Amino acid sequence: MALSRDAGTTGFFTDSTLCIGCKACEVACKEWNDVPHDGFLWSGLSYDNTLGLGHSSWRHVKFVEHDTTIGVGGNSPAQMTWQFSSDVCKHCEHAGCLEACPTGSIIRTEFGGVYIQPDICNGCGYCVVTCPFGVVDRRPDDGRAFKCTFCYDRQKEGEQPACAKACPTESILFGKLDELERLADARIAKLHSAGMQDAAIWNPKDTSVGGTHAFFLIRGDSRQYNLPVNPEVPTTLLKPAWTAAAATAGIMAVGALLAFGLGGKPRRREEASRETLQNR
Amino acid sequence: MTASSYHDLPLLKGPVWTWEVPVYFFTGGAAGAAAVLAAAAQLTRAGDDVVRDARWIAAAGAAVSGPLLVADLGRPDRFLYMLRVFKLQSPMSVGAWTVAVFGALTTTSVSADLVSRRTACPVKIVGDVSGILAGITGLVMATYTGVLLGATAIPVWKSHVRMLPVHFGASSLGSAVSLLELRGHRLPALNGLALGAAVFETLTGAAIEGRRDPESEPLRHGGTGRLTRLGGTLSGPVPLVLRLLGARKAAAASTLIGSLITRFAWVEAGKVSANDVGVAL
Numbered sequence: 001m002a003l004s005r006d007a008g009t010t011g012f013f014t015d016s017t018l019c020i021g022c023k024a025c026e027v028a029c030k031e032w033n034d035v036p037h038d039g040f041l042w043s044g045l046s047y048d049n050t051l052g053l054g055h056s057s058w059r060h061v062k063f064v065e066h067d068t069t070i071g072v073g074g075n076s077p078a079q080m081t082w083q084f085s086s087d088v089c090k091h092c093e094h095a096g097c098l099e100a101c102p103t104g105s106i107i108r109t110e111f112g113g114v115y116i117q118p119d120i121c122n123g124c125g126y127c128v129v130t131c132p133f134g135v136v137d138r139r140p141d142d143g144r145a146f147k148c149t150f151c152y153d154r155q156k157e158g159e160q161p162a163c164a165k166a167c168p169t170e171s172i173l174f175g176k177l178d179e180l181e182r183l184a185d186a187r188i189a190k191l192h193s194a195g196m197q198d199a200a201i202w203n204p205k206d207t208s209v210g211g212t213h214a215f216f217l218i219r220g221d222s223r224q225y226n227l228p229v230n231p232e233v234p235t236t237l238l239k240p241a242w243t244a245a246a247a248t249a250g251i252m253a254v255g256a257l258l259a260f261g262l263g264g265k266p267r268r269r270e271e272a273s274r275e276t277l278q279n280r
Numbered sequence: 281m282t283a284s285s286y287h288d289l290p291l292l293k294g295p296v297w298t299w300e301v302p303v304y305f306f307t308g309g310a311a312g313a314a315a316v317l318a319a320a321a322q323l324t325r326a327g328d329d330v331v332r333d334a335r336w337i338a339a340a341g342a343a344v345s346g347p348l349l350v351a352d353l354g355r356p357d358r359f360l361y362m363l364r365v366f367k368l369q370s371p372m373s374v375g376a377w378t379v380a381v382f383g384a385l386t387t388t389s390v391s392a393d394l395v396s397r398r399t400a401c402p403v404k405i406v407g408d409v410s411g412i413l414a415g416i417t418g419l420v421m422a423t424y425t426g427v428l429l430g431a432t433a434i435p436v437w438k439s440h441v442r443m444l445p446v447h448f449g450a451s452s453l454g455s456a457v458s459l460l461e462l463r464g465h466r467l468p469a470l471n472g473l474a475l476g477a478a479v480f481e482t483l484t485g486a487a488i489e490g491r492r493d494p495e496s497e498p499l500r501h502g503g504t505g506r507l508t509r510l511g512g513t514l515s516g517p518v519p520l521v522l523r524l525l526g527a528r529k530a531a532a533a534s535t536l537i538g539s540l541i542t543r544f545a546w547v548e549a550g551k552v553s554a555n556d557v558g559v560a561l
Contacts, residue, residue, distance in 0.1 A: 045287045045289075046287070048287070051287075051289060052289060054293075062286055064286065065287075096432075096433060099367075099369045099370060100369075100370050100371075100372060100431075100432075101367075101370060101372075102362055102365075102367065102370050102372040102373035102375075102376055103358075103361040103362060103364050103365065104364055104365040104367070105361075120358075120361060120364070121354075121355070121358075122353050122354065122355045122356075122358035122359065122361045122362065123353050123354015123355045123358075124352075124353055124354070124362070124372060125295065125296040125297055125352075125354065126370070126372040126428075128293050128294075128295065128296055129293070129294070129295050129432040129433060129434050129437075129550070129554075130431075130432050130433055131292075131293065131433060132292075132433040132560075133291065134290070134291045134292040134293045134433075134554075134560075135293075136293065137293050137296075138296045138354050139354075142354070143353070143354025143355045144354055144355060145354070223284060223285055223558070223561040224285070224286060225286055226285055226286035226289065226291045226561070228291060228560060228561045229561065232433070232438075234431045234432050234433055234438065235369055235431070237430055237431040237432075237438055237441045238369065238371070238427070238431050240430075240441050240442050241371075241426065241427040241430040241431045241441050241442070241444070241445060242427055242445075243442075244423075244426070244427075244430075244441070244442045244443070244444070244445040244446055245420075245423040245424060245426060245427050245445035245449070247446070248422075248423045248426075248445050248446045248449035248450075249419035249420070249422070249423055249449070252313070252316055252419060252422065252423075252449055252453055253316060253320070253415075253419060255453075255473060255476060256316050256317055256319075256320035256321075256473065257320045257323065257324060259320070259469035259470075259472045259473045260317075260320045260321050260323075260324040260326040260467075260469045261324040262469075263326070263467055263468045263469025263470075263472055
């Protein structure tokens with residue numbers, strides 16, 4: 001599959017080593033995009049009451065609790081350390097939701113983002129199960145699927161997305177994807193030279209997803225951030241699935257023809273058939 | 281504190297589909313296989329009665345399938361948007377077009393049959409041609425729902441991506457044959473096909489029971505495990521034994537109930553699978 005990105009492709013580089021967990025991105029996103037609240041819940045899990053991305057949470061600040069073996073910089077050995085990380089739709093290079101959308105509501109924008117056109121979506125729900133990151137969700141009271149729009153409206157006006165604009169520490173950087181990747185490489189080199197050896201970029205370029213336009217700098221095991229190690233775009237499963245379907249169809253067609261062709265003498269069968277119909 | 285996922289929260293979102301979708305998998309599959317039987321019976325001249333009844337089952341199944349699919353949409357008034365584009369890479373798009381074409385063909389085949397029997401209008405050929413085309417489309421109807429589930433991010437579905445289209449196809453064939461038998465048809469051909477489907481469903485059940493991977497857990501444990509086992513038993517071994525004993529109608533009834541339960545089991549297993557913390561990571 002050819003990559004969709006070009007020089008004009010924009011991206012998010014979210015650096016969790018700079019995030020302070022203020023959730024300004026969550027608030028700015030909700031305000032700009034008019035996203036409704038999705039319940040008031042005290043989760044008891046760190047200070048995270050959003051818990052995940054969903055139909056009405058397009059940015060989500062994770063409060064990852066690390067054990068003491070990871071922390072550097074004077075943490076007490078008796079206490080865990082926190083890593084904050086603002087999660088968002090990954091805007092995949094090969095997007096499962098976009099491929100699966102039957103109405104053509106989900107499109108690739110001129111900025112390379114994955115966008116659900118709300119005036120087209122009919123709420124079939126197939127994007128929900130074809131997103132390998134659990135991002136897309138159907139809003140029950142509305143019926144349509146929603147996720148991060150990459151602030152398509154703002155980008156068209158030359159503005160950066162609301163979350164990046166609101167981020168007070170530049171943990172969320174918005175810009176041209178190529179430039180952001182260079183910035184990320186420089187940042188990783190700097191962190192490594194400062195002794196933070198567990199810092200790494202999460203961007204699944206070597207998988208069928210083909211990389212993401214929103215990528216992350218995290219510390220430690222990516223699974224603790226609910227960032228899968230080896231995500232797979234479901235489109236790769238089409239070939240084995242349709243091959244199995246075609247084989248089944250072939251066997252069914254030949255089987256039915258053989259059964260009716262060889263399944264007895266037509267006259268006797270007709271009589272039997274008529275007889276039972278009369279007996280009913 | 282080291283967890284396998286973020287605070288032991290699941291990564292994926294499960295299907296938002298309600299009862300309409302598994303019921304459609306059953307009605308659409310049975311209708312598709314019935315159209316295949318009608319076309320095969322027509323081509324082999326197995327008798328007008330069985331052709332006509334199979335066509336009616338196909339048309340009736342198509343007629344209830346459309347409304348079920350519309351009802352499941354978040355925005356039912358936008359159901360026509362399904363035909364806005366055709367995307368080969370989207371099983372949902374292929375399916376929507378197949379349902380639409382299949383509905384038109386099956387309706388044409390029974391209408392033409394009705395007209396040709398009650399008037400002098402020579403439209404039998406229209407019924408025969410649309411009957412054959414409906415049979416070809418029916419092959420897709422009976423199997424594509426397995427592709428629809430298999431080509432997703434849901435662990436229990438994608439790990440059975442090769443099995444699902446075959447499994448659903450066999451289930452559909454068993455249902456269509458059973459409906460014809462309950463209508464009173466006793467052709468040996470139907471018994472043969474039903475035996476084949478029951479043998480296959482028995483083997484599928486055994487294959488599911490034999491799997492030990494974490495992705496398959498929802499098919500073997502808990503409520504969805506019981507549902508899978510019940511559906512599989514009623515579609516496989518029970519009708520197999522009943523047929524060998526000669527109790528064809530009882531076998532047919534068991535097959536139909538088993539097929540319906542099987543579709544519910546797979547959709548519900550998908551919901552459990554999506555919440556299976558860590559499997560998708």
